[in-house]
Amino acid sequence: MKQIQGSFLTGYVTILVEGNNPELFLQYCADQEILVWNITKVSSTSCEASIRLGDVHQVDELIHEGLTITVTHQYGLPVMIKKLIGRKEFLFSIGICLLLILYLSNIIWDIKINGVPKDIEKKITKQLNTYGVHTGALGFSIGSPSEIQQKLLHDIPELLWVGVEKKGTTFQIEVVEKTIVEKKEINGPSNLVAAKEGVVSYVYISKGMPNVKVNDYVEAGDLLVSGNISEDKEKPVLVEADGEVVAKTWYEVSVTIPLKAEYQELTGEKEKKLYMELGDVQVPFWGFGSSEFEHVQTDINRTPLHFFKWELPINIIESIQHEKTYRKEQRSKKEAIKVGKEQAKNELLLRLDKNAKVISEKVLHESTGNGKVKLILYLTIEENIAKSVPINQGD
Structure with a gap:
């Protein structure tokens, strides 16, 4: 019957009706739009039936003299919850277990660094420790992946690119190391020429024949150092000219x-607040009250909570408010x-x-x-x- 679908969620009971003509009383209940099912004749003066938990009070009001009603069994989710509420120790244990699982699901258990040799990996691991990123750290107590990525690129010059991704309880870091690109050799001999006009201040030649001297004025394209080191024009000896020709140049800017002038400066003072966010609702649990700073710059980090591998619709929001001052000059x-x-x-x-x-x-x-x-x-x-x-x- 469609009418009794979902009765487990709303709860239902089995009642024993005793007295004269108990069947007529159950029919009367049905006429009053009280759902009755599983009617069983127990004896000539008693019947058993199921009704919704919410209808028990209404059935009691319909009882008349000569009849008695006894609730023999109770079923459904509300009944189970009521029993659990009565067992506080059991509820406390379940709550502690859920909190423990939630806590363990949001701890960093592993950090994987890929793409670099061992010495760079150790340097990255050491740097991550200074950011508070290590095994055992709470996921919402550290910066966002993009923030960690920018810090690593800034603090470790050997890194060309860093990708940081948080997968459940694992931090996965992909790294591309900088490669030293050697200066491309010119195939064959070469000269040094002036890139722009100027007056020569000094000349340092490691290879080649100088074609200018101090205080010479040169224009862009003029030969400064020749790659021909032979005085015999018919048998040239060509090399790759190398050296520096420093000159005085001029610019108009x-x-x-x-x-x-108005400046904004951070004083270095800051306040930290933590919120739990569910939908549009934010509940503070660390750092209550309004900020004491007159002007603030706010940085927001939002970290979702996980239950095992599943991401919950709950975020931990870290709000860091930096004190800011304005200075006019x-x-x-x-x-x-x-x-x-x-x-x-x-x-x-x-x-x-x-x-x-x-x-x-x-x-x-x-x-x-x-x-x-x-x-x-x-x-x-x-x-x-x-x-x-x-x-x-x-x-």
């Missing part, structure tokens, strides 16, 4: 500096010019060889307006201008 024109010069030099040096350095600076143009100072600077740089080009032996 422009920069704009505001007279009013009113610069004078002189201070703005000083800041602008340093900014222009630093931006230019980032585009040049690492050994390049600024020799002198000159302000070509200076203007002030709309709370800003605009500068056009003429910078003299000392840098290596030599570049290698192959010798065409057919010429």
Whole structure:
């Protein structure tokens, strides 16, 4: 019967009806839309039947004189729960077991590092320990995989790429190690020519014949060092020219500096809060109350809980609030010019060889307006201008 489907979830009982014409009473209950099933004639004055647990009170109200009703058996989930509630020790044991399983399901039991030799693997393992990532650590107490990935790339220069993935209770780390790419050799002899115009400051040649000297002015493409080391034009001896030709070069750069500057700085103070998230509901269990900081920068890490290999719809949210301060600075024109010069030099040096350095600076143009100072600077740089080009032996 469809009417009794799900009766286990709602609960039902077996009743014994005793008295005159118990069948008529059960029929009367059915007429009152009380579901009755499994009716059994026990004797001429008693019948047994099943009714829903929620209908027991209504049946008691329908009883009339000369009849008695006795509940002989109770079935279903509500009955089981009621019995369990009465056995507090059993419930406590189940709760402890579930919490223990939940705890063990969210512990890191293994860390697998693939793709690197043993010495790099040891270095990665040591670095992971400093982040709190080790066997036995709680999964939600450490950073997210992407955060760990960025830290490893920053702290271990030997790594080219890192992939971090958390699979259940295992951290799997795939690593690609940097390979040292040796400078590609030019096939055959070569010359050194000027990459840009400049005035030669000094010449250091390890192989080849110099074609310029100190204080010579050269333009882009001029021959600096020849790969032909023979004085006999008919029998040239060709080598790969090697060395440095450092020259003074010139750049014109422009920069704009505001007279009013506003900075955001982290003080280093922070507060940590932990939440349990279920759907749209977040329940705090560590770090209650509002932040004491006036301005904060918040970092959020969300870690799902696992039960064995299954991911639960429950997340542990770690909220780290960093104290942030704002600082306003009113610069004078002189201070703005000083800041602008340093900014222009630093931006230019980032585009040049690492050994390049600024020799002198000159302000070509200076203007002030709309709370800003605009500068056009003429910078003299000392840098290596030599570049290698192959010798065409057919010429």
